[in-house]
Amino acid sequence: MKILLLTLFFPIITFAQGRPKPIQKLVVVSSYNQYLASVKTNPNNELVEITKSIPDIKLDIRYATNDNFMQQVMYNQARAFARKPVVESLKRIQRDLNKKGYGLKIFDGYRPYAITVAFYKKASDKNFVANPNKGSKHNRGCAVDLTLINLKTGEEIAMPTSYDSFAAAAAANYENVSPELKRNRNFLITAMQKHGFKVLSNEWWHFDFNGWQNYNLMDIPFEKL
Numbered sequence: 433m434k435i436l437l438l439t440l441f442f443p444i445i446t447f448a449q450g451r452p453k454p455i456q457k458l459v460v461v462s463s464y465n466q467y468l469a470s471v472k473t474n475p476n477n478e479l480v481e482i483t484k485s486i487p488d489i490k491l492d493i494r495y496a497t498n499d500n501f502m503q504q505v506m507y508n509q510a511r512a513f514a515r516k517p518v519v520e521s522l523k524r525i526q527r528d529l530n531k532k533g534y535g536l537k538i539f540d541g542y543r544p545y546a547i548t549v550a551f552y553k554k555a556s557d558k559n560f561v562a563n564p565n566k567g568s569k570h571n572r573g574c575a576v577d578l579t580l581i582n583l584k585t586g587e588e589i590a591m592p593t594s595y596d597s598f599a600a601a602a603a604a605n606y607e608n609v610s611p612e613l614k615r616n617r618n619f620l621i622t623a624m625q626k627h628g629f630k631v632l633s634n635e636w637w638h639f640d641f642n643g644w645q646n647y648n649l650m651d652i653p654f655e656k657l
């Protein structure tokens with residue numbers, strides 16, 4: 433009986449153990465018509481231009497300038513987009529912050545997949561850029577890079593590092609910073625968390641929108657949107 437059971441189960445076990453995990457093919461939407469169809473099916477898929485929904489929000493789109501870690505212009509247009517529910521949440525955050533004398537400044541939103549590929553190729557430290565094998569939440573229109581400004585002066589609120597610094601102090605829970613910087617960073621993180629965003633552990637400025645898994649990776653340039 434024992435032998436019979438072993439003979440029956442052995443091939444199944446080896447098959448299950450020996451079979452390599454199926455490689456998941458990455459789906460990246462690069463057709464504008466396919467994107468339009470997805471919006472028709474679900475209006476939440478729309479990539480909304482952030483300034484159209486929040487006209488008073490400040491932009492500093494570094495990837496449309498040379499002033500970024502790539503030291504080259506990556507975007508032809510200084511624009512920022514995100515999926516509809518992401519922008520709606522940003523609007524609520526901006527409203528909350530404005531009441532306290534602060535505002536948001538956006539460094540980046542939706543990022544076409546091809547840009548993530550270029551980042552990964554050139555970045556000196558791959559811990560600060562998404563691996564194209566998985567793609568970035570920016571490619572899904574579900575991540576934003578941002579900071580706080582003083583509403584009266586328009587000046588940035590001091591943070592532990594500059595944007596896109598590859599330093600250890602960029603970590604969202606880095607301890608060895610002054611009480612003031614820690615307060616500012618935590619104030620931003622709390623304001624974002626309240627409306628559905630989660631900070632990236634090694635980048636205080638990068639926030640992923642909860643539910644990003646429901647959105648496809650995209651490779652459509654800003655010019656088409």
Ligand SMILES: C[C@@H](N)C(=O)N[C@H](C)C(=O)O
Pocket residue numbers: 548551559560561562568569570575577596635638
């Ligand atoms: C490149 C940096 N601003 C960034 O967004 N990094 C994360 C990890 C990403 O590429 O998704």
Ligand SMILES: [Zn+2]
Pocket residue numbers: 540570575576577637638639
């Ligand atoms: Zn980011």
